[in-house]
Amino acid sequence: MxxxxxxxxxxxxxxxxxxxxxxxxxxxxxxxxxxxxxxxxxxxxxxxxxxxxxxxxxxxxxxxxxxxxxxxxxxxxxxxxSATPPAWTPDPEEAVLTNVGRVLEARGREFLGEKYKDPITTFGNFYKFSVENPEAYWKMVFEEMGITFSVEPSCILRENDAYPGGEWLPGAVLNAAANCLTAKPGRNSNDVAIVWRDEGKDSEPLNFVTLEELRKKVCLVANALDALNLAKGSAIAIDMPMNVNAVVIYLAIVLAGYVVVSIADSFAAPAISMRLKISEAKAIFTQDYILRDDKELPLYSRVVEAEAPMAIVIPVRGSMPIKGLRADDLSWEDFLGRIDYTKADNYTAVEQPAYAFTNVLFSSGTTGEPKAIPWTHLTPLKSAADGWCHMDIRRGDVVAWPTNLGWMMGPWLVYASLLNGASMALYNGSPNSSGFAKFVQDAKVTMLGLVPSIARSWKSTDCTAGFDWSTIRCFSSSGEASIVDDYLWLMGRACYKPVIEYCGGTEIGGGFVAGSLLQPQALSAFSTPAMGCNLFILDNNVNPLPQDSVGTGELALDPTFLGASTTLLNADHHEVYFSGMPEWNGKVLRRHGDEFERTAEGYYRAHGRADDTMNLGGIKVSSIEIERICNRVNDAILETAAIGVPPLGGGPEQLTIAVVFKDQSSQVEDLNQLKLAFNTALKKLNPLFKVSSVVVVPSLPRTASNKVMRRVLRKEFTQQSKHSKI
Structure with a gap:
């Protein structure tokens, strides 16, 4: 055998x-x-x-x-x-040391009365407390994170028809960036705020930026920004890799009362141009190049091609002069040279109302114009609170998450780290490398975030072998559905620390469903709604299923949600998120668009976008549910995509499986056997499901934020693509 x-x-x-x-x-x-x-x-x-x-x-x-x-x-x-056996179970002695465990041990009876027993058995009650008692819950969280207001809010939440779900922190005045630059309880200004390393310098010592050094760098840039004489509230774009300079610029823009426009450094000129126009950006920060594997990938030239406004250009190779700047553009040196250096180390933060804009981020925009989503000074509080509760980010932790400021996890990382008194770990290079794996070891990362495709790459190349990841207390995963075997492998790299699955959206600044270190964690599943968030699964008639009941359907959110968007720059916010949605307790629920399942054991499983479903033999099924099974059929498979393809003559959709092999030279002759294996495996899901064809593809089409574009495959297969079919 x-x-x-x-x-x-x-x-x-x-x-x-x-x-x-x-x-x-x-x-x-x-x-x-x-x-x-x-x-x-x-x-x-x-x-x-x-x-x-x-x-x-x-x-x-x-x-x-x-x-x-x-x-x-x-x-x-x-x-x-059950299909969700626990891969990790909390230890009672470790549970009381978590952020939530520590608070519950101190204040559990105050919050929960006689219901309080211990952090693990009472976590579910504490979650319900966070939803039902927002005043007490959020006041406690802000105290724990050391959030300061120049004007205190009159309350945590009040009814206001202008805000779906109510108005958060009415009357509050604050600056999210300023809160990042002050020492948190138990920390001081000499503690490390950022630890970083450049790709190719993997044997050299780590680089550190203390909180005081970060504050001075941010104040320097904030003073230089004011020297540009832009009106306060102007939009200023960042199109850079996520390095120390990018973080400094991000915080400086917010500190000085301007608005960041987040643009991913992978975008081509048309995508850059579209985002600049939508946001009406007045300036843009960028680099001349991006260095990867000693190759210079042009970045400034893309910004020029996008017809960007005034650009401030940072030379990637230190002090080397930048040639060919446009007449109105500035080198980094000239930009900083405009300020009075006798006052450069200090800056008085521009304190603003809680709902003032701080950042414009964009949906991935795979079909048409991307939605422009403004973040306010409230949104960072949501990001950091998720990190505090669900990833257990504590004072002195080291948090790494390979990402970019163009995607929500970039700003999330800034706030979830600094507002919780932790250090950000930034690697200037590809995460799919032994260099990154060594950086995780050397930086003593305690929380490592990723998207599933990174774990898949690490597992395929074994580039983490030989590195000590024992300081990791938990992983976190977002962006796409994960694969059980990949994450079992990942947990094993850190001596079986849990993966906290995390699902949310740019428009809510964090997650609506997640995991917790106080609950058993199952692979590729979520153990709890996010704290303070009430979620619902809709039935086929678009009505909410009874809460805590087993079922599958489109997910909707209670609109009472700290940090969630209330407007879009280029679309009707109500039409996008609320039109046609059912009511619950007198409130119109907020649309999210993902298909979710709640299991009998209380876990949640994601099944992709609600429109990533197909009808097979009259049965509605999600692509991801089928893919989970197909991915495990043969060790030669890297990943699959399940697509419902209508036959040319009409009739029920036929199931096509697109396969990416680990070894691209795998022979087409093997596909007959593979199709048989798929069908055998799928019988356990439903005996009526049958694979009609198997298509070999070199890779799956993805958005820039790494989501599989099944529509592209569906269109290609429907038009009788030239790939081999069986």
């Missing part, structure tokens, strides 16, 4: 020979088998989760072949009645 067949054997049936066949050498296989028997003897009576916890904590080191990890995980849960 080979390792693939043995992967789902019950744990008790696994032999030393099975472990050897999975890659453990002879002596190691015997030792692993003995450890397996000891775990079964010690914890077998406590259930499979207890056995898995014992094995993952004491036996499965990163050096053990992943096939062994996989065999033992599936062996633990062979015959398990």
């Amino acid at each position: 080979g390792p693939a067949a043995a992967a789902h054997m019950p744990l008790a049936a696994i032999t030393a020979d099975d472990l050897a066949a999975a890659g453990a050498d002879g002596g190691a296989a015997a030792g692993l088998h003995s450890a397996l028997r000891r775990a079964l003897d010690a914890r077998g009576g406590d259930g499979p989760a207890a056995v898995w916890g014992e094995l993952s904590r004491t036996v499965l080191r990163p050096s053990v072949p992943f096939a062994v990890h996989r065999m033992l995980y599936y062996g633990c849960y062979a015959g398990f009645p």
Whole structure:
């Protein structure tokens, strides 16, 4: 019996020979088998989760072949009645040290009365408290994060017809950037705010920026911004990689009362131009080049091609002069040279009403013009609060998340780190490399965020091998649906620390559903709605299912949501998010557009956009649900996309599976067998589902924010693409 067949054997049936066949050498296989028997003897009576916890904590080191990890995980849960078995379970002693655990230990009875028992068993009650008692919950969170107001709000939330769900922090005046630049409780100005390293300098010491150094850099740029004589509230774009300069510029724009326009550094000139025009940006910060693998990728030239307004251009190679600037453009040196250096280290923050704009971000815009979504001074509080509660970002932590200021996770990283007294870890290079893996080790990262495709790349190339990630306390994942085996592998790189799945949107500044270090975490699943957020699953008649009931459907949000958008620059906000939505308790629910499932165990699973569904034999099913199964059929598969394709003569949709192989040279002749394997596997989902064709593609089309564009594939396959079909 080979390792693939043995992967789902019950744990008790696994032999030393099975472990050897999975890659453990002879002596190691015997030792692993003995450890397996000891775990079964010690914890077998406590259930499979207890056995898995014992094995993952004491036996499965990163050096053990992943096939062994996989065999033992599936062996633990062979015959398990749920599709969401826990891959990680909280430890009571560690739970009381988390942000939420610490607060509950101190104030649990104040908040919950006699319902309070301990942080783990009472977490669900605390979540309900956050929704039902926003005044007490958010006041506590702001105190924990050390948020300061120049004018205190009259209350946390009040009814106001001008704001869906109510008006947050009425009367408050603050500056989100200024709050990032002050020492948090238990921290001081000499603590590290940013740790960073350039690609190609992986053997050199890390670089550090203290909070005081960051404050001075931000004040310098804020003073220089004022020297441009732009009206306060003007939009100023940033089109740069996420490095120290980009973070400084971002904070300076907000500190000085201007509005950041976020543009991803991967965009071509037309996309840059569109965003500049929508936002009416008056200036743009950029670099001459982006360095990747010693290659100079042009950036300033794209900005020029986009016919951008005045550009401030930073030379990527330090003090080297930039040639060919347009007449109205400024070099970084000339921009900074306009200020009075006797006052450069200080700047009085422009304090603003809570709903004043700080940042314009854009949806990915795969079909037509992207939505321009303004963030206010409230939105950073939502981002940071999610980090405080769900990722447990604490004072002194080190937080890494490969991203860019053009996407919401860039600003999220700034605020979730600095407002919680943690350090940002920035790597100026590709995250799909051993250099990044070493940076995570050297920077002693405690929370590592990513999108699933990065984990898939790490697993495929094994570029993390040999690096010590034991300082990681949790991972977090956002952006697209994850794959169980990929994240089982990922957890194993850090001695089985949990993955906090996180789903939200640019328009809400954070998540609506997530995980928690106080709850068991299942792979590719969410364990709780985000704190302070009430969510609903709609039935086929667009009515909310009873709360806490099992079901699948389009997801909708209670509009009482701190930090959520209330306007769009280039679209009707009400039409986009509220038109045609049902009411609940007198409030119109807010549209999100994702298809979600709530399981019998209380987990949530994402099934992609509501329009990424198909009708197979009269049964509505999401693409992701099918893809989860197909991705596991053969180890040669990197990823799949499930597409419902209407036949040329009309009739029910036919299921086509697009396959990307790890080895691009995989032979087409193997696809007959693969299609048979897909159909066999899908029978467990529904015996009526049948794969009509399998198409080999070199890669899946994606948006710039990494979401699979199934519409592109559907259109291509419908038009009888030239790919080989079986």
